[in-house]
Amino acid sequence: MNNDKFLQLSNIDKTFALPAGKEYKAVVDVNLNIRKNEIISIIGHSGCGKSTLLNMIAGLDAQTKGNIILNNKEITGPGPERAVVFQNHSLLPWLSVYQNIEMAVKKVMPNLTSPELKERVLHFVSMVNLDHAKDKFPGEISGGMKQRVGIARALSIKPEVLLMDEPFGALDSLTRANLQEHLMRIQQSVQNTVIIITHDIDEAVLLSDRVIMMTNGPEATIGEILEVNLPRPRDRVALQSDPEYIRCREAILDFLYKKFAKHDD
Numbered sequence: 001m002n003n004d005k006f007l008q009l010s011n012i013d014k015t016f017a018l019p020a021g022k023e024y025k026a027v028v029d030v031n032l033n034i035r036k037n038e039i040i041s042i043i044g045h046s047g048c049g050k051s052t053l054l055n056m057i058a059g060l061d062a063q064t065k066g067n068i069i070l071n072n073k074e075i076t077g078p079g080p081e082r083a084v085v086f087q088n089h090s091l092l093p094w095l096s097v098y099q100n101i102e103m104a105v106k107k108v109m110p111n112l113t114s115p116e117l118k119e120r121v122l123h124f125v126s127m128v129n130l131d132h133a134k135d136k137f138p139g140e141i142s143g144g145m146k147q148r149v150g151i152a153r154a155l156s157i158k159p160e161v162l163l164m165d166e167p168f169g170a171l172d173s174l175t176r177a178n179l180q181e182h183l184m185r186i187q188q189s190v191q192n193t194v195i196i197i198t199h200d201i202d203e204a205v206l207l208s209d210r211v212i213m214m215t216n217g218p219e220a221t222i223g224e225i226l227e228v229n230l231p232r233p234r235d236r237v238a239l240q241s242d243p244e245y246i247r248c249r250e251a252i253l254d255f256l257y258k259k260f261a262k263h264d265d
């Protein structure tokens with residue numbers, strides 16, 4: 001397998017059927033090759049088709065045209081090699097932190113022995129520093145903690161691709177920064193491929209190897225791809241004065257607010 005073409009999106013169009021026989025061409029002609037272990041973010045104004053793209057990679061929705069190949073296999077539906085983290089964690093409220101993760105592991109790895117299952121769940125609880133809260137229920141923990149459970153649950157099934165749809169969008173900026181640190185640290189140890197949708201320019205630059213910038217819809221497509229040439233681990237404070245960081249920020253600002261400005265966000 002060519003590691004540069006681990007995930008290939010080729011000639012993707014997505015048209016939604018509307019009432020009265022009308023249709024909406026949300027996304028057209030998307031072509032993108034994603035490397036194994038790469039972290040990419042997708043940024044663009046509201047309605048440009050970011051979630052639509054992510055949903056097609058997740059296999060939750062089908063493209064109208066084109067194909068998506070992961071590790072030489074066409075994506076035709078959801079699969080355990082892809083895990084999705086949404087903005088609103090989607091934990092089951094009647095299960096504890098431990099049980100929420102356990103349920104996912106049991107489903108994908110039904111042959112684990114009980115000690116293996118326990119070890120795996122506890123490992124991922126620890127990875128997001130939630131050992132102290134493992135027996136709490138979603139209603140008893142903060143938004144940031146819930147989102148950490150969502151990330152642990154997604155990672156616990158050992159996905160090759162982690163898909164995140166504005167995972168930190170609903171959180172305050174300090175909690176958000178904390179989770180970004182978690183994600184960067186975890187990704188260094190887990191080494192999977194991560195695709196993050198974000199509206200946040202600093203988040204995109206901080207986290208990504210490449211930033212995919214989408215034009216506005218209808219008929220949205222990839223406008224530009226920005227390579228972020230910053231070594232890892234990345235330090236958010238030091239980055240503020242790093243010329244490469246500043247260059248990347250400016251390139252995204254320029255794309256979003258000059259080349260593809262939109263005034264109804």
Ligand SMILES: Nc1ncnc2c1ncn2[C@@H]1O[C@H](COP(=O)(O)OP(=O)(O)OP(=O)(O)O)[C@@H](O)[C@H]1O
Nearest residue numbers: 016017024026045046047048049050051052053217
């Ligand atoms: N099921 C659907 N039926 C009709 N139109 C849809 C459907 N789903 C999405 N759309 C339209 O497709 C376009 C892209 O939607 P999408 O949710 O992918 O945008 P987005 O970039 O993720 O937006 P946001 O940043 O606001 O979450 C929008 O104009 C949306 O209204």
